[in-house]
Amino acid sequence: MRQIIEGYPKEPRYLLATLQDIQEHHKYLSVESMKMVAEYLGVPESRVFSVATFYKALSLVPQGKKVIKVCNGTACHLRGAPKLVEALEKELGIKNGETTEDGFFTIQTVNCVGACAMAPVVMVNDRVYGKVTISQIPEIIEEERKDAV
Amino acid sequence: MVEVTIDGQKIEVEKGTTALEAARSLGIEIPTLCYHEGLPPDGNCRLCQVEVTDARGRTNLVISCMYPIKGPVEIRTDTERVRDARAFVVKLLLARSPHSPVLQHLAEEYGVEPLDARFVPEDETDLCIRCGRCVRACATLGNNCIEFVWRGWEKEVNTPFKEPSNSCIGCGACAQVCPTGAIRVTEDETTRTIWDRTFDLVACERCGVRFATPEQLKVVSPEFKPVDGRVLCPRCRKLEEARAVASGLGAQEEN
Ligand code: SF4
Ligand code: SF4
Ligand code: FES
Ligand code: FES
Numbered sequence: 001m002r003q004i005i006e007g008y009p010k011e012p013r014y015l016l017a018t019l020q021d022i023q024e025h026h027k028y029l030s031v032e033s034m035k036m037v038a039e040y041l042g043v044p045e046s047r048v049f050s051v052a053t054f055y056k057a058l059s060l061v062p063q064g065k066k067v068i069k070v071c072n073g074t075a076c077h078l079r080g081a082p083k084l085v086e087a088l089e090k091e092l093g094i095k096n097g098e099t100t101e102d103g104f105f106t107i108q109t110v111n112c113v114g115a116c117a118m119a120p121v122v123m124v125n126d127r128v129y130g131k132v133t134i135s136q137i138p139e140i141i142e143e144e145r146k147d148a149v
Numbered sequence: 150m151v152e153v154t155i156d157g158q159k160i161e162v163e164k165g166t167t168a169l170e171a172a173r174s175l176g177i178e179i180p181t182l183c184y185h186e187g188l189p190p191d192g193n194c195r196l197c198q199v200e201v202t203d204a205r206g207r208t209n210l211v212i213s214c215m216y217p218i219k220g221p222v223e224i225r226t227d228t229e230r231v232r233d234a235r236a237f238v239v240k241l242l243l244a245r246s247p248h249s250p251v252l253q254h255l256a257e258e259y260g261v262e263p264l265d266a267r268f269v270p271e272d273e274t275d276l277c278i279r280c281g282r283c284v285r286a287c288a289t290l291g292n293n294c295i296e297f298v299w300r301g302w303e304k305e306v307n308t309p310f311k312e313p314s315n316s317c318i319g320c321g322a323c324a325q326v327c328p329t330g331a332i333r334v335t336e337d338e339t340t341r342t343i344w345d346r347t348f349d350l351v352a353c354e355r356c357g358v359r360f361a362t363p364e365q366l367k368v369v370s371p372e373f374k375p376v377d378g379r380v381l382c383p384r385c386r387k388l389e390e391a392r393a394v395a396s397g398l399g400a401q402e403e404n
Contacts, residue, residue: 049296
């Protein structure tokens with residue numbers, strides 16, 4: 001953690017970059033890590049917390065190895081995104097926003113990811129699945145789990 | 150200096166004076182929520198809108214607390230368009246904080262229908278209108294203990310990590326500038342509690358009233374500097390100062 005933080009110049013403008021870097025390596029921002037960043041960059045803790053809670057790409061709870069993002073933009077919503085979320089929740093036994101106990105999966109809903117022609121869209125980390133149907137969900141999970149192991 | 154007309158009255162103002170300041174100096178009232186004389190303006194509530202017609206005859210709605218007067222413009226603070234714009238702002242704010250007395254009052258003034266009871270969550274007790282005065286007050290004092298956190302519907306003002314902030318000095322400035330009374334400060338005989346932190350209160354060495362936290366006294370703002378080695382509350386400080394001046398002038402000391 002310290003290594004990541006100290007890789008940046010001690011200037012307030014590196015706040016977001018530092019937080020993103022920690023997010024990338026640790027999959028979430030712990031309170032301790034945010035306090036460390038505040039002290040190192042000389043930014044008030046209130047500001048760090050404000051930024052950390054503003055961006056959807058930053059998370060305050062641990063994220064799974066595979067983050068499943070279900071697009072819930074207008075097109076995807078109309079084409080059944082809420083049903084996909086339900087199916088995922090059932091399949092993984094967690095709620096939207098939560099992470100499985102084995103640390104493999106997190107479910108999230110996001111706004112339009114810009115691939116409306118393929119609605120409904122599900123992204124698993126950087127992989128994009130288009131025109132997803134409920135019946136495909138178990139397959140996708142299976143495949144991604146193999147990949148994660 | 151530039152001459153401007155506000156609701157038919159002419160006034161000369163320094164370049165850069167805001168439309169709001171100019172109007173107020175004429176005694177013309179413009180409603181505001183996020184604006185506060187002692188704080189940097191932020192222009193986020195949009196309640197203070199007025200109409201401005203420039204030299205070329207173009208008329209626009211502007212945010213008066215953020216509109217610097219640069220030329221000879223005409224400002225109107227109470228046209229139908231202005232009232233409509235303000236009513237719209239009030240409507241939106243009221244939807245978020247339906248139980249805020251300040252907003253209910255404004256709604257009445259601008260003829261805004263209260264939200265249909267079906268849309269008002271019963272347990273909606275949030276009075277905060279996200280105007281950020283508290284955040285700016287605390288930052289202006291250099292303490293930076295509170296900020297906007299989360300976003301969208303969840304956006305609120307809170308301390309870092311929602312924990313009691315260790316840079317808070319319990320001065321209560323945030324609560325004082327809050328236009329809606331959203332920030333809770335409670336005091337008993339010897340303590341003050343704000344943002345989940347409880348502070349001791351120090352007594353005035355003249356009248357015994359407990360008036361400030363030790364943390365506040367430590368930051369030695371001039372109004373708390375001891376007088377003749379004694380820690381005095383603002384009231385006793387004034388009395389002592391007046392007395393010093395009076396005796397300095399050789400006047401009869403009053404008791
Ligand atoms: S009471 Fe604390 S949070 Fe409020 S203005 Fe003072 S220092 Fe800031
Ligand atoms: S707590 Fe009060 S001052 Fe702070 S943002 Fe809310 S309404 Fe404004
Ligand atoms: S709405 Fe899902 S990609 Fe646009
Ligand atoms: S008072 Fe001017 S925008 Fe809020």
